[in-house]
Structure formats: C-alpha cells, structure tokens
Amino acid sequence: MDATIAFIGAGNMARSLIGGLINSSYDRQRLLATDPNEDARQQLTSTLGISALADNHEAAGKADVVVLAVKPQQLQAVCRELADTVQQHKPLIVSIAAGIRSDDIDRWLGGSMAIVRAMPNTPALVGSGASGLYANAAVTPEQKELAENILRAVGITVWVNKETLLDAVTAVSGSGPAYFFLFMEALSEAGERLGLEAEDARLLTLQTALGAARMAMESEEPFATLRQKVTSPGGTTEAALKVFGREGCSEIIDQAAQAAYQRAGELAEQLGRDTKETN
C-alpha cells in the first residue's frame, strides 16, 4: 500500500510532484495537501482530485510522510507550528525548501526527527524530474527507500552524502529548468527575427531541445563530442559557436550556477537563525 503523503504548501513545486505522482498511478486517496489560499485548495481538488485542507496539523497528523513545500521564508513558522503534531507520531519529514539545513528544520520541529532534504524540479510534473536527496542521521534505510521511491516516481534521483552538495544540485537541476526555458525563449525569438512563424520557431526549438537531450541520454559520448559532430569545419554551427565563445557563454553559465549556489547558502544563513517571535 502507498504511504500517506501530506504536502504542506500546495504551490508550483508541490503541484508538479503531486501531478507526477498521480500520473505514475500513486493512489490519490493517499495524497493530501494544505494551503491557506482557497484558490490553491480548489485547484487541487478540481484538477488533481486530492483532498485539500487548510489545517496543517490535520494533514500532518494523518501522514506517514510530511513534505514541507512552503517557501524557505515560511519554513521556520510552519515547522514550529507542526512540532507538537509530528513529535507524537514521528513521520518521515521531506523538505524541498532551497537552502535550509536539516539541523535547523530538526530543531524547529522539536528534535530527533528523520529528515530527508530533497531538491526536485518542476519537470516532475511530466515524469521527467531530477532530484537530489540528502538524509540526516536519524533516517532509517527503510525511510531512505520510501523517500527515494516517492521522488523516483516522478524522475531520476541522486543521493548526496554532504548536505552542502544539495546547493550544487539546486544550482544545476533545481533552478536548471529556468535556464533551459530562457535558452529556448531566446532561440525561438531569434528564429522569429529570421522570418519564421512564431509557432514554427517554437516547435523547431522545442523538438531540438528534446532531441538533443534524448540523444545525449542515449549516447555514451561526452557532450563536447556530440557538439563537435554537429559542427562542420567552416560551417554554420561553427559560426554560431564562435559567437558563444567570443561572448563568454560558458563563463556566464558558470557564474549563473555560482550565483544560485551562493544564494542557497545565504538562505540557509539568514533563514536558519531562530526568529525572536518564535523562540
């Protein structure tokens, strides 16, 4: 039987995970979600067909797994609110919040909790997610398997053995879909400026992104070799790649990933401190 999972916070990422789980035949009856926003709750019930509650305690109290899916800025208050409830039955906690460390989450929840931190991404919605996972010392092998099974239902999973490596996962795959959307947006617009119909430019861009990813997935060759195979000497690709090189495209991508990584560290530092109000 599927474990009962309560999602605390039903925003973009929770909906992607819930949708992906349902698409992978996860038992809807075993999925619950909470959100203070009535529209968000109605959307869950009408589009995903799962129970949506306003009361975090009620949902967490029924769950084998509590997925903390609120913004990092809301996490401390939500954890402190849930501490009494989760201390009673000790569900597995899965936090998907960027940056916030498991020690801080554990302290806010009252201590001695089994916590898996996961960094998924929104393509989970279509079963093509990529998640990094980290388990604290209290997580049992069975709980590790449970967390992995949930995230694997919506894509691939990678365990990291150092918590700070989750910030690197965030910089690559957590935020990564946005980088690829940006690239597709720009390439499609460039196609339009070159005279293509908007719809054609979009379709050609999409299929090229999908084709390149699938080809790389199915090949054992490094990305660089696949790139070289498109690049005829003195040809069109070479002309384009020269511009990428001249404008420092690789350096820009490196700087962008560094910025995401650093921001995760800043969130941990700023939001990991106990606030006066909740002390």
Ligand SMILES: NC(=O)C1=CN([C@@H]2O[C@H](COP(=O)(O)OP(=O)(O)OC[C@H]3O[C@@H](n4cnc5c(N)ncnc54)[C@H](O)[C@@H]3O)[C@@H](O)[C@H]2O)C=CC1
């Ligand atoms: N969006 C993404 O691509 C990814 C997001 N994440 C993480 O997932 C978490 C959620 O991000 P998003 O879904 O993008 O944000 P979001 O803003 O779309 O969703 C957060 C939801 O939490 C609800 N909420 C606020 N206070 C609450 C409370 N006290 N109790 C219950 N629900 C409450 C809000 O109404 C909102 O619907 C963040 O911590 C983020 O770092 C992780 C990986 C990828």
Ligand SMILES: O=C(O)[C@@H]1CCC=N1
């Ligand atoms: O932008 C963010 O902070 C979240 C974490 C990774 C993707 N979205």
